Amino acid sequence: xxxxxxxxxxxxxxxxxxxxxxxxxxxxxxxxxxxxxxxxxxxxxxxxxxxxxxxxxxxxxxxxxxxxxxxxxxxxxxxxxxxxxxxxxxxxxxxxxxxxxxxxxxxxxxxxxxxxxxxxxxxxxxxxxxxxxxxxxxxxxxxxxxxxxxxxxxxxxxxxxxxxxxxxxxxxxxxxxxxxxxxxxxxxxxxxxxxxxxxxxxxxxxxxxxxxxxxxxxxxxxxxxxxxxxxxxxxxxxxxxxxxxxxxxxxxxxxxxxxxxxxxxxxxxxxxxxxxxxxxxxx
Numbered sequence: 001x002x003x004x005x006x007x008x009x010x011x012x013x014x015x016x017x018x019x020x021x022x023x024x025x026x027x028x029x030x031x032x033x034x035x036x037x038x039x040x041x042x043x044x045x046x047x048x049x050x051x052x053x054x055x056x057x058x059x060x061x062x063x064x065x066x067x068x069x070x071x072x073x074x075x076x077x078x079x080x081x082x083x084x085x086x087x088x089x090x091x092x093x094x095x096x097x098x099x100x101x102x103x104x105x106x107x108x109x110x111x112x113x114x115x116x117x118x119x120x121x122x123x124x125x126x127x128x129x130x131x132x133x134x135x136x137x138x139x140x141x142x143x144x145x146x147x148x149x150x151x152x153x154x155x156x157x158x159x160x161x162x163x164x165x166x167x168x169x170x171x172x173x174x175x176x177x178x179x180x181x182x183x184x185x186x187x188x189x190x191x192x193x194x195x196x197x198x199x200x201x202x203x204x205x206x207x208x209x210x211x212x213x214x215x216x217x218x219x220x221x222x223x224x225x226x227x228x229x230x231x232x233x234x235x236x237x238x239x240x241x242x243x244x245x246x247x248x249x250x251x252x253x254x255x256x257x258x259x260x261x262x263x264x265x266x267x268x269x270x271x272x273x274x275x276x277x278x279x280x281x282x283x
Contacts, residue, residue, distance in 0.1 A: 020067055023069035024069055026187065027185060028061060029185040030059060033150070034054070035053065035055065036052075037050060038050070038062075038107050039093070039107070040053075040105065040108075042104075042105060048108055051072070052066040052068075055121055057125070058125050061074050070194065077122060078126060080126040081099045083119050086115040092110075094115025095115070116136070120133055124144045124147055124148050128148065128152060130145055180254050180256075180270065182202060182206050182257060184205055188207070188218065188230060191205045198271075198273075199226075201272060204217065204218070204219050204257065204268045204271055214233060215232075215233040215235070215240070216230055216231065217230065217233060217242075217256070238251070240252065240253060240256050
């Protein structure tokens, strides 16, 4: 259900506590560039909804609460085509619209200064260039140039990893193929908590293994009572091996997920975070 409109807090936004920051870093796997409160409205919706928002890489992550470790919605802005000028409303809030290939998203910040920063940081990471805004202060320009260099290095590293993997004919990975929708860069404990808190979203999560080279499957299924199990998934050449009593070898991680689903006749379902309901904005 769409929540009632909440006003954005007026105090200067402070970074999330260190533990929450670390958890978000593990879950998203992306560097944090900018954060603060934003009101968000999709083109098909009438009302704004307030989120604590983080710009990580070329993704926007929206949190229902500033202290929530798990985002409630996310938006890939890498294919941003343009952004409108920041304009104020009668209450002093600053509006601007992101033009995306699949629609528009209207954002509202507390004031013009905050709105200008959000827009410029978004343009910096998506266009790989600091926008020529004469109203930007020296400190803001410095931070944007720092973010620009970090984003360039991130993309170079990502591309280098892809090239190296291709040259070595390594097994399919997130840099080469689309990961299953139920893959999350979370720990064993975090996967367990995700399944326990949101059973209606699914009961199977694919996650990195403890050594970061392999993978693991965490499932939660109902017998007489909810039951949790974890399975190792080892990378072996061009294949993946599920460590069962009798090992099963499959060609891709998607096939690994499909194996668990088919073997349980659909009782296991991939865990997919619900980003909206029928009345909520679709990003």
